[in-house]
Amino acid sequence: MTPLIEALRTVLGADAVLEAAQIATRASSYWDPTPMRAAALVRPRSTAEVSTALRLCQERGQAVVTHGGLTGCVEGATTDETVLVLSLERMTRIEEIDPIGRTATVEAGVVLQRLQEAATEQGLLYPVDLGARGSCTIGGNVATNAGGINVIRHGMTRQRVLGLEAVLADGTIVSSMNRMLKNNAGYDLKQLFIGSEGTLGVVTRVVVRLEEAPISRNSALIALESFEAVTGMLKRVQRGLGAQLNAYEVMWGDHYRAVTVPGAHRAPLDRGHAFYVMLETEGAQPEADGAAFIGVMQQALEDGTVIDAVIAKSDSERAELWKIREDFTELYRTPPVFLYDVSLPIRDMQAYVTDVLARLGARWPKGFCQVMGHIGDGNLHLFVHPGVDDPTLHAQSDEDVYGALIPFGGSISAEHGIGTEKRGYLSISRSAEEIALMRTLKRSLDPKNLLNPAKVL
Amino acid sequence: MTPLIEALRTVLGADAVLEAAQIATRASSYWDPTPMRAAALVRPRSTAEVSTALRLCQERGQAVVTHGGLTGCVEGATTDETVLVLSLERMTRIEEIDPIGRTATVEAGVVLQRLQEAATEQGLLYPVDLGARGSCTIGGNVATNAGGINVIRHGMTRQRVLGLEAVLADGTIVSSMNRMLKNNAGYDLKQLFIGSEGTLGVVTRVVVRLEEAPISRNSALIALESFEAVTGMLKRVQRGLGAQLNAYEVMWGDHYRAVTVPGAHRAPLDRGHAFYVMLETEGAQPEADGAAFIGVMQQALEDGTVIDAVIAKSDSERAELWKIREDFTELYRTPPVFLYDVSLPIRDMQAYVTDVLARLGARWPKGFCQVMGHIGDGNLHLFVHPGVDDPTLHAQSDEDVYGALIPFGGSISAEHGIGTEKRGYLSISRSAEEIALMRTLKRSLDPKNLLNPAKVL
Numbered sequence: 001m002t003p004l005i006e007a008l009r010t011v012l013g014a015d016a017v018l019e020a021a022q023i024a025t026r027a028s029s030y031w032d033p034t035p036m037r038a039a040a041l042v043r044p045r046s047t048a049e050v051s052t053a054l055r056l057c058q059e060r061g062q063a064v065v066t067h068g069g070l071t072g073c074v075e076g077a078t079t080d081e082t083v084l085v086l087s088l089e090r091m092t093r094i095e096e097i098d099p100i101g102r103t104a105t106v107e108a109g110v111v112l113q114r115l116q117e118a119a120t121e122q123g124l125l126y127p128v129d130l131g132a133r134g135s136c137t138i139g140g141n142v143a144t145n146a147g148g149i150n151v152i153r154h155g156m157t158r159q160r161v162l163g164l165e166a167v168l169a170d171g172t173i174v175s176s177m178n179r180m181l182k183n184n185a186g187y188d189l190k191q192l193f194i195g196s197e198g199t200l201g202v203v204t205r206v207v208v209r210l211e212e213a214p215i216s217r218n219s220a221l222i223a224l225e226s227f228e229a230v231t232g233m234l235k236r237v238q239r240g241l242g243a244q245l246n247a248y249e250v251m252w253g254d255h256y257r258a259v260t261v262p263g264a265h266r267a268p269l270d271r272g273h274a275f276y277v278m279l280e281t282e283g284a285q286p287e288a289d290g291a292a293f294i295g296v297m298q299q300a301l302e303d304g305t306v307i308d309a310v311i312a313k314s315d316s317e318r319a320e321l322w323k324i325r326e327d328f329t330e331l332y333r334t335p336p337v338f339l340y341d342v343s344l345p346i347r348d349m350q351a352y353v354t355d356v357l358a359r360l361g362a363r364w365p366k367g368f369c370q371v372m373g374h375i376g377d378g379n380l381h382l383f384v385h386p387g388v389d390d391p392t393l394h395a396q397s398d399e400d401v402y403g404a405l406i407p408f409g410g411s412i413s414a415e416h417g418i419g420t421e422k423r424g425y426l427s428i429s430r431s432a433e434e435i436a437l438m439r440t441l442k443r444s445l446d447p448k449n450l451l452n453p454a455k456v457l
Numbered sequence: 458m459t460p461l462i463e464a465l466r467t468v469l470g471a472d473a474v475l476e477a478a479q480i481a482t483r484a485s486s487y488w489d490p491t492p493m494r495a496a497a498l499v500r501p502r503s504t505a506e507v508s509t510a511l512r513l514c515q516e517r518g519q520a521v522v523t524h525g526g527l528t529g530c531v532e533g534a535t536t537d538e539t540v541l542v543l544s545l546e547r548m549t550r551i552e553e554i555d556p557i558g559r560t561a562t563v564e565a566g567v568v569l570q571r572l573q574e575a576a577t578e579q580g581l582l583y584p585v586d587l588g589a590r591g592s593c594t595i596g597g598n599v600a601t602n603a604g605g606i607n608v609i610r611h612g613m614t615r616q617r618v619l620g621l622e623a624v625l626a627d628g629t630i631v632s633s634m635n636r637m638l639k640n641n642a643g644y645d646l647k648q649l650f651i652g653s654e655g656t657l658g659v660v661t662r663v664v665v666r667l668e669e670a671p672i673s674r675n676s677a678l679i680a681l682e683s684f685e686a687v688t689g690m691l692k693r694v695q696r697g698l699g700a701q702l703n704a705y706e707v708m709w710g711d712h713y714r715a716v717t718v719p720g721a722h723r724a725p726l727d728r729g730h731a732f733y734v735m736l737e738t739e740g741a742q743p744e745a746d747g748a749a750f751i752g753v754m755q756q757a758l759e760d761g762t763v764i765d766a767v768i769a770k771s772d773s774e775r776a777e778l779w780k781i782r783e784d785f786t787e788l789y790r791t792p793p794v795f796l797y798d799v800s801l802p803i804r805d806m807q808a809y810v811t812d813v814l815a816r817l818g819a820r821w822p823k824g825f826c827q828v829m830g831h832i833g834d835g836n837l838h839l840f841v842h843p844g845v846d847d848p849t850l851h852a853q854s855d856e857d858v859y860g861a862l863i864p865f866g867g868s869i870s871a872e873h874g875i876g877t878e879k880r881g882y883l884s885i886s887r888s889a890e891e892i893a894l895m896r897t898l899k900r901s902l903d904p905k906n907l908l909n910p911a912k913v914l
Contacts, residue, residue: 100688100804101835123696145641153700156639159616174890180800180835182613182871184602184652185879185886186913187895191648195641212695231557238669239580242741243610243700284699288745343637347557378558378637414639422642429642433631437902438644444901445894456643 004060004084005040011052016043016090023085029070029077030135038065041085047165047173047204050086054202055171057084063453064169066198068140069111071132073339076144076197076419076455083453086202088139094118095205102210103162103179108139108203115208124210127154127246131326139203145195147415152376153246153282154211156415158194163207166193168200169446179207192441197417198452200445214282218293219312221321222300223273227350229305230275234346234376236305237279240296244281244289248376249325251276252353255370255383256324264330265323268310277375278325331370331383336391340382340401344410346375352408353380359400360384364393379414402428418456426457461517461541462497468509473500473547480542486527486534487592495522498542504622504630504661507543511659512628514541520907523655525597526568528589530796533601533654533876533912540910543659545596551575552662559667560619560636565596565660572665581667584611584703588783596660602652604872609833610703610739611668613872615651620664623650625657626903636664649898654874655909657902671739675750676769678778679757680730684807686762687732691803691833693762694736697753701738701746705833706782708733709810712827712840713781721787722780725767734832735782737775788827788840793847795854797839801867803832809865810837816857817841821850836871859885875913883914 008017017040024035039062044050057064065079067087079085088109095105099122106115112126113133119126128141130148140146142164147156154160163178176190193201224230230250237245251259256276260267269276283289293311300306312318331337344352353371360369366387373380382401386393402412402425411429412422426435438457442449465474474497481492496519501507514521522536524544536542545566552562556579563572569583570590576583585598587605597603599621603614611617620635633647650658681687687707694702708716713733717724726733740746750768757763769775788794801809810828817826823844830837839858843850859869859882868886869879883892895914899906 098802098804100692101802103802145645147639147641151638155612155616158645159612168894172890172893174894175888176891177866178868179802179866180868180871181608182604182800182831182834182836183868183886184604184870184872184874185868186875186883186892187653187657187898188602188615188648188651189891189894191645194645196644200644212692212699214699215696235557235669239672240741242669242671242739282699284697285745285749288742288749292742292745343639345555345558345560345636347555374639377639379639409634409636411635411637411640411642413641414637415641417641418643426643429640431632433629434633434646435643436629437625437631437646440901441644441898444897 004056004062007056008040008042008053012042012044012049017041020081036079037081038079038083038085039081041087043087043090045090047167050167050202050204051171051173053086054167054169057450058170058448061448061450063450065452066143066202068109068137068143069132069135071135072140072144072419073341073416074413074419074421076417078420088137088204091204097122097124098179099124101179102212103207104210105177105205105207106138107205108137108142110138112136112138112141119210120213123213125213126208126210128157128160138206138208142194142203142206143196143198144417145415147374147377147379149249149374150246151374152248153243160208161190161194161206162209164190164193164203165205166201166203169448169451174201177205177207181209192445195417197419197456199442199456200451202451214284216283216286216289217280218290219280219318219321220297220309221268221324222277222279222309223269223307224275224277224305225273225307227275230277230375231346233277233300233305236300237296241281241292244283245279246282247278247280249278250373250375251325252371254368255372258370259324259327259330261330265327268321269308273307278321325372334385335389336386336393338384338394338397340384341414341416342380342382342401342405342410342412343378343414344405344408346378348408349375349380352404352410355404356382356401359404360397363396363400364388377414398425420455423456461513461519464513465497465499465510469499469501469506473506474498477538493536494538495536495540495542496538498544500544500547502547504624507624507659507661508628508630510543511624511626514907515627515905518905518907520910522909523600523659525566525594525600526589526592528592529597529601529876530798530873531870531876531878533874535877545594545661548661554579554581554667555636556581558636559669560664561667562634562662562664563595564662565594565599567595569593569595569598576667577670580670582670583665583667585614585617595663595665599651599660599663600653600655601874602872604831604834604836606706606831607703608831609705610700617665618647618651618663619666621647621650621660622662623658623660626905626908631658634662634664638666649902652874654876654913656899656913657908659908671741673740673743673746674737675747676737676775676778677754677766678725678781679734679736679766680726680764681732681734681762682730682764684732687734687832688803690734690757690762693757694753698738698749701740702736703739704735704737706735707830707832708782709828711825712829715827716781716784716787718787722784725778726765730764735778782829791842793843793850795841795851797841797858798871798873799837799839799858799862799867799869800835800871801862801865803835805865806832806837809861809867812861813839813858816861817854820853820857821845834871855882877912880913
């Protein structure tokens with residue numbers, strides 16, 4: 001390794017390369033406080049420097065793992081002493097915000113929240129939003145096709161990316177910094193890099209689509225007694241409020257009760273209901289939007305679809321409601337906890353959850369499981385607690401959660417990706433032909449298997 | 458060829474295979490009435506039959522061109538006596554519409570308008586819409602990533618496709634019939650086939666995302682005197698009416714005057730203005746939406762952004778307004794006409810159009826050029842009339858239209874694709890590295906170069 005480190009130091013500068021001892025002062029990830037392990041960590045300042053680093057690694061057959069905010073959930077950025085870490089922490093420039101074309105051009109290391117704030121300053125909105133907003137980077141969002149709470153209206157990261165620049169394993173820079181909504185000039189190469197978790201190339205710069213900032217916002221937490229009411233209300237809101245709905249986040253009763261135990265969040269609605277939904281609309285006509293929102297709510301309360309509701313009357317009330325949905329602290333009090341991120345057709349969700357809970361209950365009578373989800377997107381998160389402190393139980397939990405998914409044609413990953421954690425289960429959601437084609441792509445773009453090896457495939 | 462035809466007849470049935478004489482009774486395309494030429498035309502009834510046909514072609518090194526509705530604009534489906542045509546005209550089943558998940562599952566040969574109507578019957582909307590709706594197929598829409606008039610709100614076809622089934626050159630069926638909004642289980646293989654114009658695989662079945670049908674609709678044709686007013690009004694509408702705007706179609710004055718000459722469409726607005734915009738919103742609250750729409754219009758008329766406006770008061774008035782934008786009959790009265798489909802950042806559009814018109818004017822003093830576009834998408838269409846009846850002038854026209862695009866980083870194809878027509882110009886919009894990566898993909902998926910050869914690349 002030393003000749004490679006020397007070469008990297010020479011071309012990128014001494015401060016661009018950290019060695020094992022310095023690296024060990026960092027945590028492995030947001031979830032794993034053990035010291036980071038790597039042969040070296042390189043901090044390029046530009047796409048050209050990323051290219052140089054990858055070319056040197058290619059020449060020496062050196063494996064490379066790219067690091068963004070390290071808040072991914074599937075061990076997609078894990079390392080050991082044999083790999084070189086390519087950290088984009090010094091590529092944090094917001095290069096341009098175009099208020100007419102409504103685009104932002106940024107380096108991959110920009111933290112999501114910084115982009116959101118920069119857009120807001122221009123009266124615009126970058127609508128991808130998720131709990132890790134303060135740490136995750138745009139490059140990581142692109143590499144994992146991040147989803148989050150506004151997908152129902154604004155799509156996942158893939159739908160926000162207009163252009164990007166990526167560096168291939170051999171150092172080739174593929175610059176596709178398109179700024180237009182429409183561009184059908186040949187294959188849409190950026191799609192290869194979005195969601196491939198750093199295995200096909202390193203994303204260094206990105207052009208994303210912005211929206212006009214909303215002027216009105218209406219938020220409510222509602223209680224319902226059946227899953228039919230949950231999907232019926234979703235349809236009613238989408239019919240009655242058109243495209244304004246940007247979040248419809250469902251918590252099964254046990255989830256709500258877990259995060260509102262005495263001493264945790266105050267429960268704004270009685271804790272005995274079957275389902276709770278956090279919903280939010282954004283629009284441009286404050287008075288009319290508010291009236292329409294209240295109208296839909298009142299009708300649903302009157303006909304019994306919704307049992308109870310609390311509507312946020314201020315930003316702080318809204319923030320309080322969102323904390324109930326976003327703060328998982330209470331769920332992680334008793335380890336181990338196995339977090340899942342599955343998707344399946346909405347109509348099959350209740351049957352699936354019933355089946356999973358029955359399987360887990362039979363396996364671990366003292367265990368429990370919280371369920372919540374971006375339900376309009378077909379996406380559920382499960383927090384499985386076996387009730388026994390033995391992390392080796394993960395595989396058994398996987399068997400139940402993924403096994404129950406098979407009859408519904410569901411996906412083992414809605415938004416978190418595959419990483420290392422789900423690699424062994426890919427065949428549940430993908431056919432042999434699909435996996436073979438993924439391998440063909442990997443071989444074509446990274447024949448030496450140097451980019452984030454042993455992830456995804 | 459005969460042994461291959463015999464083999465295809467044996468496995469697919471005699472009526473599945475047409476020979477040259479029968480094929481010649483068909484027109485080459487919507488644009489080209491000359492008889493279609495091909496060694497054979499195969500009409501499979503299922504994905505399995507497509508697979509069988511492609512496997513037989515692969516074994517014999519037979520080139521294959523897939524046909525949908527033949528209304529593409531870039532000669533992407535042209536054939537000669539050496540190729541076998543694979544027509545999906547017998548794969549026209551709408552397999553399922555799921556009103557809860559809001560998805561439709563269809564075979565690739567379904568005509569766009571049929572899917573639109575089937576969705577409407579269920580109170581849903583399939584929002585991809587374009588002039589060729591009555592002839593183009595979903596498979597063709599997917600293969601070309603079709604755009605159209607509602608992209609500003611609902612995205613191009615790529616954004617509507619949740620899943621698809623494709624057959625590779627060697628007959629391998631890659632079935633990725635995902636029905637969920639979110640699925641990050643490995644590489645998103647469907648992206649390879651969307652917009653690759655039949656060169657990487659044959660799309661046989663598709664799952665698309667539907668929306669709730671809109672309840673209110675407001676449409677207007679407005680006149681403006683400057684391009685700044687056009688972009689200013691777009692921003693104002695998007696701020697003031699939020700996500701409701703689903704069409705903002707701009708006609709330069711010459712375009713409007715050409716389609717409203719006496720004897721053609723009645724001109725609902727005076728013919729002397731610089732710009733005309735057809736705009737439309739869709740929402741869910743008829744009274745409030747109508748009031749908001751009128752409010753934005755009135756304000757724009759009062760402060761002079763908009764000079765004149767006509768608001769549709771009935772479906773038939775709306776249809777009349779749309780005809781002005783969609784009916785190109787008048788533009789094709791004097792051949793030759795060269796149609797373009799470029800995209801570039803909105804802020805650069807006026808400078809680009811000024812430059813193109815100056816170049817064309819200098820070249821052909823008796824020529825003229827109409828310009829219109831899906832401007833919110835950064836997409837312009839140009840109709841170039843050299844004023845001299847010589848179709849060989851196309852290349853000179855290309856030089857001006859594409860040459861002027863280079864300084865703005867524009868694309869030679871916003872939504873029509875590359876096909877045969879723009880193949881020689883791909884390097885204007887794509888770097889050498891991008892084209893090399895496209896070739897890598899082509900070689901990996903179709904090593905014998907049998908799928909729609911000599912198209913795109």
